[in-house]
Amino acid sequence: MTVRTNLNVRRLVYDSYNEELLEELARLPEVWDCTGCHTCAVRCPKGLKPVEVLYALRQQMVESGKVQPTVRDALESVFLEGNPWGKPRATRFDWMEGLDVKTAEEGEQVEYLFFVCCSIAYDPKLQVVAQNMVKILEKAGVDYAFLGEEEACCASEVQALGEEDLFEEMSEENTELLNKYPAQKIVTLSPHCLSALKKYEGLEAEIIHYTELLAELIEEEKLSWSGEFAKKVVYHDPCYLGKQNDVFDEPRKVLQSVPGIELVEFTRSRERSLCCEGGGGKMWVESESTEERLAETRAKSAGALEAQVIACACPFCILTLDDAVKAVGYEEEMEVLEITEILGKVME
Amino acid sequence: MKTFVAIKYVPDTSEAEINLDSTGMGVDTSRFSFDINEADNYAVEEAVQIKENHGGSVSVVSIGPQDSEVTIRMALAKGGDNAIRIEDSRIFEHDPLAVAKVLASSIKDQECDLVMTGCMANDDGNMSVGVALAEELGVPHAAMVKQVEVLDGKVRAHRELEGGLMEVVELTLPAVLTIQTGINEPRYAPIKGIRQAKKKELKVMSLDDLGLPADQVDESASKIKLNQMYIPEVEAKAEFIEGEDAEEKAVKLAEVLKKGGLV
Numbered sequence: 127m128t129v130r131t132n133l134n135v136r137r138l139v140y141d142s143y144n145e146e147l148l149e150e151l152a153r154l155p156e157v158w159d160c161t162g163c164h165t166c167a168v169r170c171p172k173g174l175k176p177v178e179v180l181y182a183l184r185q186q187m188v189e190s191g192k193v194q195p196t197v198r199d200a201l202e203s204v205f206l207e208g209n210p211w212g213k214p215r216a217t218r219f220d221w222m223e224g225l226d227v228k229t230a231e232e233g234e235q236v237e238y239l240f241f242v243c244c245s246i247a248y249d250p251k252l253q254v255v256a257q258n259m260v261k262i263l264e265k266a267g268v269d270y271a272f273l274g275e276e277e278a279c280c281a282s283e284v285q286a287l288g289e290e291d292l293f294e295e296m297s298e299e300n301t302e303l304l305n306k307y308p309a310q311k312i313v314t315l316s317p318h319c320l321s322a323l324k325k326y327e328g329l330e331a332e333i334i335h336y337t338e339l340l341a342e343l344i345e346e347e348k349l350s351w352s353g354e355f356a357k358k359v360v361y362h363d364p365c366y367l368g369k370q371n372d373v374f375d376e377p378r379k380v381l382q383s384v385p386g387i388e389l390v391e392f393t394r395s396r397e398r399s400l401c402c403e404g405g406g407g408k409m410w411v412e413s414e415s416t417e418e419r420l421a422e423t424r425a426k427s428a429g430a431l432e433a434q435v436i437a438c439a440c441p442f443c444i445l446t447l448d449d450a451v452k453a454v455g456y457e458e459e460m461e462v463l464e465i466t467e468i469l470g471k472v473m474e
Numbered sequence: 475m476k477t478f479v480a481i482k483y484v485p486d487t488s489e490a491e492i493n494l495d496s497t498g499m500g501v502d503t504s505r506f507s508f509d510i511n512e513a514d515n516y517a518v519e520e521a522v523q524i525k526e527n528h529g530g531s532v533s534v535v536s537i538g539p540q541d542s543e544v545t546i547r548m549a550l551a552k553g554g555d556n557a558i559r560i561e562d563s564r565i566f567e568h569d570p571l572a573v574a575k576v577l578a579s580s581i582k583d584q585e586c587d588l589v590m591t592g593c594m595a596n597d598d599g600n601m602s603v604g605v606a607l608a609e610e611l612g613v614p615h616a617a618m619v620k621q622v623e624v625l626d627g628k629v630r631a632h633r634e635l636e637g638g639l640m641e642v643v644e645l646t647l648p649a650v651l652t653i654q655t656g657i658n659e660p661r662y663a664p665i666k667g668i669r670q671a672k673k674k675e676l677k678v679m680s681l682d683d684l685g686l687p688a689d690q691v692d693e694s695a696s697k698i699k700l701n702q703m704y705i706p707e708v709e710a711k712a713e714f715i716e717g718e719d720a721e722e723k724a725v726k727l728a729e730v731l732k733k734g735g736l737v
Contacts, residue, residue: 191552191661198662205665206544207507214490214507291665 130417131159135166135176142179152186158194159413162286162406163365168397177406184288184407193287200410201289204296208278209244210410219275221246221253227260230271230307237269238339239309239331241323243316244279245441251448252441255315258470259336265473266349268339270313276303280314282322282366287407297326305330313339317367317440318405324371335367337439337465341376344383353472356386360433362424362447363399364440377439380465384472390431392424400424402450404442421450429456436462475530475624477521478581480591480607481514481549483542487597492705499700510545513592517653519660520622521590522553528624530587531555535580537565537573546676551667552660556675564681564688568598569698572691574606579686580679582611586648588629593618593652604652615650616643620657 133156141147151157160180167175187193188201200210207215221242230239240259246252256272263270281296300323304312309331314320323333343349361381367373374396381389394400402421403413424447428436436447441464448462485506495502510518521532534549534557536542546557558580566572581589589611591604601617608615620640621632633641634654645651681688689695713730717723731737 188662189664189666191664191667193662195659198660201662202509202548203507205668206509212486212489212507214486214505216505216507289665291669295665 129420130415131413132156133159135160135180138183139174139176139179142183148183148186152183154183155414157183157187158407158411159415160406161365161401161403161408163401164369165365165401168369181286181288181290184286185290186288188288194411196410196412197287197407200407201284201287201292204279204281204284205292209248210279210283211244211248213244213248215278216275218244218247218277219272221248221256222260222272225257225260226264228271229274230309232306233308235308236271237310238263238271239304239307239312240270240272240336241280241304241312241314241319242272242277243314243319243441245445246315247277249441249445252444252464254470255441255464255466258466258473259315261473262340262349262466262469266343268343268348271307271309273303273307278303280316280319280322282318283405283407283409285322285325286405287410293322297322301326301328311339315441317364317371317373318442321366321370335371335373335376335439337367337377337380338373340465340469341379344380349383351384351469351472352474354386355384355468355472356388357434358388358390358432359435359437359468360390360392360428360431361395362392362402362428362436362438362443363396364438364443365399365401366405367439368396368399377437377465381437381468384468387468390433392427392431394427400427402443402446404440404446409442409445419446419450419453421446422454425450425454425456425460428460429454434460435468436460437465437468438462439465475524475528475587476533476585477524477530477588477590478533478535478584478586479514479517479521479549479554480577480589480603481518481534481536481545482511482592482595482597483508483536483538483545484511484595484597494703494705499703501703508541508545510548511592511595511597513594513596513653513655515592515660516655516657517590517592517651518549518552518554519658520653521588522661523658524588524622524624525553533557533584535577536560537567537576543676547668547671548663550671550674550676551663554671554674556677558677558679560679560681560684562681562688564692566691566693566696568700569696570598570600570602571606572696573603574610575691576681576684576686577603577607578610579684586611588647589613589650590653591650593654601652604650608650611648611650613648613650614645615652616645617652618654619651620654622651622657 203212204210242256246255281293285293312331312333320335451460485503493502532554534554537560594601616631618634619631620634623630630644715723715726
């Protein structure tokens with residue numbers, strides 16, 4: 127993110143050693159420019175995570191109550207309704223309407239327990255991710271279950287926005303909830319939930335991202351596709367999936383299993399992937415920078431590759447890249463698709 | 475300055491699909507989210523800022539169910555000192571006069587310089603509880619207040635009128651102000667503050683605890699009778715603007731807007 131702003135992470139980490147400076151540092155606008163991409167952690171020769179310093183500075187502002195109204199509203203919504211989008215708790219599972227979805231029964235063992243992200247649950251553009259996932263699981267004959275209305279936000283972005291106490295509260299409640307439903311693995315649809323759940327203490331099941339499960343099912347020949355998707359596709363590595371969780375190959379394996387697909391790579395891919403600026407709580411913080419948005423840079427790179435589709439496996443990347451494709455005027459010739467959307471097109 | 479803030483716990487109906495309940499006299503709230511009434515949130519912030527700048531205390535009063543305590547705790551986390559939650563099924567909440575009487579009875583025997591509440595509740599839109607509250611307390615009021623200045627024994631209130639006009643009035647304290655949204659930027663109630671606010675006093679009171687006879691504020695006492703609630707039929711009236719290109723369509727759209735007096 128330092129490409130677009132004055133954010134000098136090294137300087138902030140250094141200055142933060144001086145306690146007298148903390149209040150002043152917390153008020154710097156660039157503290158809110160970090161997208162939580164973890165590039166600094168990937169590149170740090172000492173294995174540090176400088177992002178934690180930035181989140182701690184944000185925490186000071188949060189505890190003073192003086193945060194941007196968009197941040198305030200998102201955090202209050204998580205506290206009151208269990209999602210950052212100001213949506214009612216009671217409508218979280220409206221995406222299931224018309225689908226025969228297996229929901230978890232307390233105490234009943236299931237192989238894969240699914241955790242649906244707030245954005246996928248509520249955003250009409252993203253609900254297809256969960257809906258297609260159900261169809262894929264049914265097709266593969268997997269022993270799965272989704273959580274009922276009790277599911278609440280993973281609090282990944284809550285922590286990024288500096289509300290550590292709310293993160294702790296949500297993580298305790300979610301851990302208790304998830305442990306009520308014994309599963310071999312908990313599968314998240316969003317890489318942000320993946321990262322957050324891995325930080326919870328006391329979860330009994332292993333946490334994986336859905337691309338890891340699908341890659342395995344394809345490998346074991348439990349999943350195959352009847353249709354064809356004859357398009358040039360470039361895969362965008364989400365920071366929370368790649369840099370933070372080392373899941374680079376599985377999404378590519380899933381895409382390569384699709385008949386007809388021509389998979390190409392960005393110059394900046396895998397650990398060098400360019401952030402879309404959707405993480406680190408940035409969905410609720412507008413940057414003061416007037417430099418080109420990184421998602422637009424990304425869309426232009428996809429254009430240079432003559433890609434017809436930018437494929438991705440993260441709801442925030444989908445939203446930011448989709449906006450960027452429109453902003454740079456590629457709407458007619460380029461689509462941004464979640465991997466499950468592509469699978470939905472070749473499934474039947 | 476001893477300030478009281480009256481707040482209401484309301485459903486967010488801005489985006490929700492609204493359906494009537496089985497009685498036809500109310501709304502099915504099962505799929506709504508609830509929060510502090512928007513204008514009341516600004517009143518809380520204004521009260522807390524006055525306390526921060528001039529000293530004193532902030533007491534929160536609210537009529538609402540147990541679930542509403544979360545928003546009361548949030549107000550306490552922002553700087554409120556204590557709170558009263560009134561819960562009594564006999565209160566006829568459709569009548570703003572009944573609501574004002576109940577609120578007034580929780581305030582009138584206490585030391586009080588200023589009472590603030592939102593200028594309008596998002597759910598019933600009566601815009602009258604604050605004004606009726608002033609009448610019940612026998613004190614002056616200013617409605618739709620967009621700026622408050624604290625003076626010696628008085629407040630100067632800037633009222634927002636139609637067309638961007640502002641009116642400035644001075645009120646001798648004690649007084650009631652109904653607060654317009656946008657007067658300030660309400661702060662965030664951090665979880666740490668909400669946890670600490672659990673130590674602050676939150677009294678739950680019934681009409682009997684307030685010493686207010688129910689027959690003064692129940693349905694029988696009201697001169698308002700709720701007849702019906704209904705959702706009007708949607709008229710399908712949409713005009714598609716045709717044109718060769720965006721420019722031509724934009725010109726036609728501008729004409730429509732101009733003709734309709736919208737620009």
